[in-house]
Amino acid sequence: MVRKAENARERFESAAYSLFGEQGYAATTVPEIAAKAGLTERTFYRYFTDKREVLFWRAGVHQLTIIxxxxxxxxxxxxxxxxxxxxxxxxxxxxxxxxxVKLRQLLISTHGDLQERELMKLHMLASAVDLALRQRGIQPSLSRVIAEMGAAIWKVALENWRADKGEGNFASHVQAALAEFRAELHVSERPG
Structure with a gap:
């Protein structure tokens, strides 16, 4: 009987980020990640399809929290x-x-294949938000527009959070992005 390695996904994640920071994303291999995590390459592939997925696996967890x-x-x-x-x-x-998270965002901004994956994840987030809003009774066309605006707010907030030298919290950057959006488009607080 095969036993699961305790906290394997998190161990691989920690090892990968450490190596990405030390030697760069492109230079880091799956065998190196597995060795640094103290696990096998075979175990790595039980949790991730490739090293790229290490940067994106939490998106599903975050999406569920948001929904x-x-x-x-x-x-x-x-x-x-x-x-x-x-x-x-x-x-x-x-x-x-x-x-x-800052390293993740830096790597995404400098690697085209990671940018594509990030756009796909943002699209999935917008689709999930759209469905959640429709389940709340929001009309489909409005829910889709709000979901897309929400994805843009998420992206801007994360970029601003990463660039913030004062290391303000993410929630304040979400609210700032929302406020800027409302100020520019004069979106009221009335329910939709």
Whole structure:
């Protein structure tokens, strides 16, 4: 009987980020990640399809958190506010893993294949938000627009968070991006 390695996914993640930081993403191999994690290459492939997936596996976990927050949001608030508040639920993870998240964002910004993967994940997030809003009774065309705006707010907030020399928290960057968006487009707080 094969036993699962304790915290294997997290161990691979930690080892990968360490190696990415030391020698770069392109130069890092799966065997090196496995060795640094103290696990086998075969075990790596039980959890990840490739080294790229190490940077993206948490997206599904974050997406589920966001969707659950939208589902339990109070009635009567604007859908875009609902989405922004749901994004804030992920802030504790982002803020407490600042070095990894900053390195992740740097790697994505400098590697085309990672940018493509990030765009796919953002599309998946927008689709999930769209469905969650429709389940809340928001009309489909409005829910899709709000979901796409939400994905843009997420992206801008994350970019601004990464660039913030004062290391402000992610939630404040979500709210700042939302406020800037509202100010420019004069989006009211009325429910949709």
């Amino acid at each position: 659950n927050e939208i589902a339990r949001a109070p009635a009567g608030i604007h859908p875009l506010t609902m989405v922004a508040r749901a994004f804030e639920a992920v802030a504790p993870f982002i803020d407490s893993h600042r070095p990894f």
